[in-house]
Amino acid sequence: MRIGVFICHCGSNIAGTVDVRAVAQAAKGFADVVYASDTMYACSEPGQEGIIQAVREHNLDGVVVASCTPRMHEPTFRRTVERAGLNRYCFEMANIREHVSWIGKDTERNTIKATELVRMAVEKLRRNRPLTPKRFDVTKRVLVVGGGVAGIQAALDCAEGGQEVVLVEREQSIGGKMAKLDKTFPTIDCSSCVLGPKMVDVAQHPKITLHTMAEVESVSGYVGNFQVTIRKKARFVDWEKCTGCGLCMEKCPSRKAPDPFNEYLCTAPTINIPFPQAIPKKAAINPETCIMKQKGKCGLCAKICPVKCIDFDQQDELVTVDVGAIVVATGYDLFDWHKYPQYGQGRYPDVITSLQYERLLSASGPTGGHIKRPSDGKEPKTVVFIQCVGSRDRSVDRPYCSGFCCMYTAKQAILTKDHIPDSQSYVFYMDIRSPGKAYDEFTRRAMEEYGAQYVRGRVAMIYPKGDQLIVRGADTLAGTQVEVAADLVVLAVGVEAARGAAVLGEKLRVVPDQYGFFVESHPKLRPVETNTAGVFLAGACQGPKDIPASVAQGSAAAAKVLALLVKDQLESDPQVSRVTPARCVGCGKCVQTCPFGAIKLVEDRFGNPKAEVVETVCQGCGICTVTCPQGAIQLEHFTDNQILAEVQALCPPRIRVNYAS
Amino acid sequence: MPKVAYYPGCSGQGTSLEYERSTRAVCQAVGLELVDVPDWSCCGSSPAHMVNHVLSAALSARNLDLAHSLGMEVVATPCPSCLTNLRNAAVEMEDEGFRSKVNALLDRPYTGAVDPQSVLQVLVEQVGVDEVARRVTKPLTGLRVACYYGCIMNRPPERMRFDDHENPMAMDRLMEAIGLEVAPFPLKVECCGASFGVPRGDIVMRLSGKLLDAARGLGVDAMVTACPLCQMNLDLRQRQINAALHERFRIPVFYYTQLLGLALDVPRQELGLDRLCVDPRLALGKIKAPAPVQ
Numbered sequence: 001m002r003i004g005v006f007i008c009h010c011g012s013n014i015a016g017t018v019d020v021r022a023v024a025q026a027a028k029g030f031a032d033v034v035y036a037s038d039t040m041y042a043c044s045e046p047g048q049e050g051i052i053q054a055v056r057e058h059n060l061d062g063v064v065v066a067s068c069t070p071r072m073h074e075p076t077f078r079r080t081v082e083r084a085g086l087n088r089y090c091f092e093m094a095n096i097r098e099h100v101s102w103i104g105k106d107t108e109r110n111t112i113k114a115t116e117l118v119r120m121a122v123e124k125l126r127r128n129r130p131l132t133p134k135r136f137d138v139t140k141r142v143l144v145v146g147g148g149v150a151g152i153q154a155a156l157d158c159a160e161g162g163q164e165v166v167l168v169e170r171e172q173s174i175g176g177k178m179a180k181l182d183k184t185f186p187t188i189d190c191s192s193c194v195l196g197p198k199m200v201d202v203a204q205h206p207k208i209t210l211h212t213m214a215e216v217e218s219v220s221g222y223v224g225n226f227q228v229t230i231r232k233k234a235r236f237v238d239w240e241k242c243t244g245c246g247l248c249m250e251k252c253p254s255r256k257a258p259d260p261f262n263e264y265l266c267t268a269p270t271i272n273i274p275f276p277q278a279i280p281k282k283a284a285i286n287p288e289t290c291i292m293k294q295k296g297k298c299g300l301c302a303k304i305c306p307v308k309c310i311d312f313d314q315q316d317e318l319v320t321v322d323v324g325a326i327v328v329a330t331g332y333d334l335f336d337w338h339k340y341p342q343y344g345q346g347r348y349p350d351v352i353t354s355l356q357y358e359r360l361l362s363a364s365g366p367t368g369g370h371i372k373r374p375s376d377g378k379e380p381k382t383v384v385f386i387q388c389v390g391s392r393d394r395s396v397d398r399p400y401c402s403g404f405c406c407m408y409t410a411k412q413a414i415l416t417k418d419h420i421p422d423s424q425s426y427v428f429y430m431d432i433r434s435p436g437k438a439y440d441e442f443t444r445r446a447m448e449e450y451g452a453q454y455v456r457g458r459v460a461m462i463y464p465k466g467d468q469l470i471v472r473g474a475d476t477l478a479g480t481q482v483e484v485a486a487d488l489v490v491l492a493v494g495v496e497a498a499r500g501a502a503v504l505g506e507k508l509r510v511v512p513d514q515y516g517f518f519v520e521s522h523p524k525l526r527p528v529e530t531n532t533a534g535v536f537l538a539g540a541c542q543g544p545k546d547i548p549a550s551v552a553q554g555s556a557a558a559a560k561v562l563a564l565l566v567k568d569q570l571e572s573d574p575q576v577s578r579v580t581p582a583r584c585v586g587c588g589k590c591v592q593t594c595p596f597g598a599i600k601l602v603e604d605r606f607g608n609p610k611a612e613v614v615e616t617v618c619q620g621c622g623i624c625t626v627t628c629p630q631g632a633i634q635l636e637h638f639t640d641n642q643i644l645a646e647v648q649a650l651c652p653p654r655i656r657v658n659y660a661s
Numbered sequence: 662m663p664k665v666a667y668y669p670g671c672s673g674q675g676t677s678l679e680y681e682r683s684t685r686a687v688c689q690a691v692g693l694e695l696v697d698v699p700d701w702s703c704c705g706s707s708p709a710h711m712v713n714h715v716l717s718a719a720l721s722a723r724n725l726d727l728a729h730s731l732g733m734e735v736v737a738t739p740c741p742s743c744l745t746n747l748r749n750a751a752v753e754m755e756d757e758g759f760r761s762k763v764n765a766l767l768d769r770p771y772t773g774a775v776d777p778q779s780v781l782q783v784l785v786e787q788v789g790v791d792e793v794a795r796r797v798t799k800p801l802t803g804l805r806v807a808c809y810y811g812c813i814m815n816r817p818p819e820r821m822r823f824d825d826h827e828n829p830m831a832m833d834r835l836m837e838a839i840g841l842e843v844a845p846f847p848l849k850v851e852c853c854g855a856s857f858g859v860p861r862g863d864i865v866m867r868l869s870g871k872l873l874d875a876a877r878g879l880g881v882d883a884m885v886t887a888c889p890l891c892q893m894n895l896d897l898r899q900r901q902i903n904a905a906l907h908e909r910f911r912i913p914v915f916y917y918t919q920l921l922g923l924a925l926d927v928p929r930q931e932l933g934l935d936r937l938c939v940d941p942r943l944a945l946g947k948i949k950a951p952a953p954v955q
Contacts, residue, residue, distance in 0.1 A: 341827030347845070461827075463847030465878060 004035040004060040008042035008067035055084035066094035087130030092121040123649035131574035138224040139324040148176020150539025151329030153554030159207035161562040173278035182361035185411040186442035199279040223534030235284035241309035244281035248301035266366035332540040335390025380487030391494035402494035404546040413452035425452040495544040576618035583632035590624035663787040666733035667695035670740035677889035679933025683918035686931035704746040719766040721750035729773030741814040747777035800840030803949035807846035811888040839924035844879040866905040882944040913941035
């Protein structure tokens with residue numbers, strides 16, 4: 001083999017603490033290396049051209065680049081060697097940036113380590129062989145998980161792009177958190193007026209199949225060929241027939257069902273449509289509070305229903321769909337503020353969350369859009385808003401900023417003044433974070449035009465006095481303690497990963513970060529991709545996001561899906577397991593351990609059982625290779641011999657001759 | 662029968678004699694044996710720990726060592742201030758360096774691991790609220806009270822490790838067990854002004870006045886405390902508070918052991934009700950005689 005080695009400076013990123021020339025010089029002495037040099041930026045256009053030129057001039061048939069992590073630029077350099085006429089697997093990368101220059105300051109020792117990593121890469125490359133990917137058909141359908149505004153946007157964009165869409169939503173209606181909001185910042189436009197038409201579009205689009213009250217049960221397959229099982233929960237109403245007339249809701253005698261849509265401020269009828277703009281506008285029965293389901297008699301809804309759609313015996317239903325791509329848009333949940341003992345832990349009914357306040361403001365909410373406090377229904381004249389409840393606080397393991405609370409608190413302060421002109425709002429804040437377009441002007445308006453009193457400091461305690469709540473906090477600008485007698489306290493609760501996100505992440509092989517938000521493939525350059533090919537992220541499941549950002553990500557994920565599904569065929573990764581039939585004894589251990597079901601037992605022409613790998617299903621994880629007692633199954637591009645060669649390059653065997661014995 | 666070492670503390674010898682005597686009487690009545698720490702001395706409270714932490718800890722450690730010599734694992738004290746000092750010394754001496762500094766001051770190095778607890782904690786955890794309720798002979802029905810725990814009995818929470826530090830309920834449960842109606846007092850763990858009574862009386866007037874005001878707002882007949890200093894600020898200084906704030910508070914302030922004693926029918930002379938400054942007779946008159954047993 002004729003190998004060329006290229007050591008990248010990465011500006012001063014590597015050259016600052018690694019003597020790249022010395023590494024290149026040392027590489028010239030390695031076996032099969034016929035050319036070695038250093039280069040300023042290997043990934044830049046002149047850098048890549050330099051590699052191509054060297055391949056041609058020195059008749060190379062293998063290339064090692066020592067630079068950054070292969071995560072980012074392995075695909076780049078594989079394309080480079082391909083352009084130079086080599087097979088893309090005749091290339092190896094040594095990571096001397098993340099693994100060397102960024103983590104050590106000692107140039108001499110860094111240089112030694114970098115040299116050894118290059119030696120390992122050369123030894124592996126000497127045993128590489130050209131691999132050719134197989135091609136397979138792509139299923140032209142996309143699954144969108146989560147019907148909030150990000151999921152709705154992704155679904156609509158994919159459908160408009162001509163792809164079939166399956167949208168799965170856990171709740172009874174799509175719309176997510178945005179459907180619960182009254183108005184949106186910074187324009188104070190009605191949330192349901194802007195979201196409603198999009199929800200209707202979802203319902204009416206011929207390319208979109210909607211499953212609500214449904215969850216993803218299991219996922220198998222790989223990019224282009226996922227098989228997804230969806231559990232549609234029993235709703236005890238035949239939605240094919242239900243017209244959404246609402247007669248059953250009026251007559252239902254059990255009216256104490258919890259009302260999650262109204263954030264538990266009130267109760268709902270047991271057979272219910274959560275809100276007037278619900279999509280689909282179909283009723284569902286809560287079996288926990290249904291008299292018929294609990295005690296076996298009643299059935300009033302069944303008698304009254306004009307289309308006879310009530311079905312008390314309905315069961316959960318499993319639906320299986322084949323899709324080529326998946327968009328995860330599962331959104332967020334609110335921080336549980338009861339973790340803070342100083343806010344009363346629920347002892348005071350007039351301490352509510354910001355989302356509950358949205359329901360009080362909303363015309364379709366439990367108070368018909370009149371602000372009435374929960375305890376006695378009185379109109380509050382003094383409202384205190386407390387920001388950063390569960391944000392930027394290490395004591396409750398929520399060190400991150402939830403991003404949009406400053407904005408919605410300003411909006412709620414403005415709306416409070418609009419609803420009750422003789423009211424006074426106080427906002428306890430840490431910092432005002434309003435970096436969006438027209439955002440800072442908006443928070444200023446809350447202060448200057450609407451007279452909200454902003455107090456910079458944390459609240460130490462809330463306690464009742466008479467029918468008011470005393471909010472005691474610090475004013476860190478004035479350096480004093482302040483006490484405000486409030487009629488209503490609104491907690492600007494922060495953002496948490498959605499409940500169930502971890503379970504879903506496991507099914508989709510999408511990794512959550514330490515707070516449960518899904519991790520994108522690259523924080524800047526691949527913001528909607530995940531490390532599982534074909535699975536994309538949109539909205540707040542990836543991190544706290546407001547509506548514009550969620551919508552933008554929904555569209556971005558859709559663009560990625562469309563770019564994927566426009567292809568009729570995809571190339572499979574040839575880094576898969578391969579069986580050497582002569583060695584295989586047909587024990588079947590690999591079949592049992594393979595997590596993807598990619599290995600099956602076949603008979604050879606003598607009738608002996610032999611393992612066989614289904615190349616398009618194999619994910620190249622390597623579990624089978626370590627399971628095989630015969631060493632008959634090897635992972636292409638990572639064979640035992642290649643890995644051992646790397647180890648030996650790092651720790652060369654010493655021949656010890658002991659003449660004394 | 663549960664048995665613990667007992668550290669009375671200095672205020673029990675003077676300002677809170679009635680707390681000390683009623684504590685002993687109540688513990689006897691519920692079957693909790695208190696074994697006095699022999700030759701006990703100062704816990705190292707305010708004067709010492711303001712000046713020198715090692716000295717303060719050494720004073721506490723001496724008493725812990727004496728409790729240890731009794732073979733006890735728990736030493737109970739009625740006074741939250743003593744509790745804080747004993748607990749701080751016990752916890753901080755887990756550090757080897759600090760321990761050797763403290764032991765250098767002591768004739769006999771402290772090697773034990775005695776756990777200081779409040780008498781309230783021992784009553785709730787070792788005797789139990791149900792057991793106290795079972796022994797009640799004269800339930801105090803008809804009286805509405807606010808339980809005030811003071812600022813240090815439950816704080817800092819990671820060190821005191823007893824009850825909720827923002828909304829403790831141990832005393833509330835005990836008081837309910839003897840038939841009292843307990844109001845949800847929101848300022849349970851607020852500061853009364855503590856020892857500022859001497860240098861800055863105005864602070865105590867303001868802070869303790871706020872507590873009395875909140876209690877009055879709840880329509881209670883009396884307040885219940887577990888701390889000699891709190892009791893003194895609220896009871897002894899109530900007239901000063903009235904004068905300073907132009908108020909007319911007349912809220913008797915009991916030690917919780919005094920009310921427990923009444924319900925357990927402990928001899929009256931052990932309870933020292935006559936030592937309270939705000940006359941408790943009006944409040945006690947509201948107690949309904951129990952319905953005759955059929």
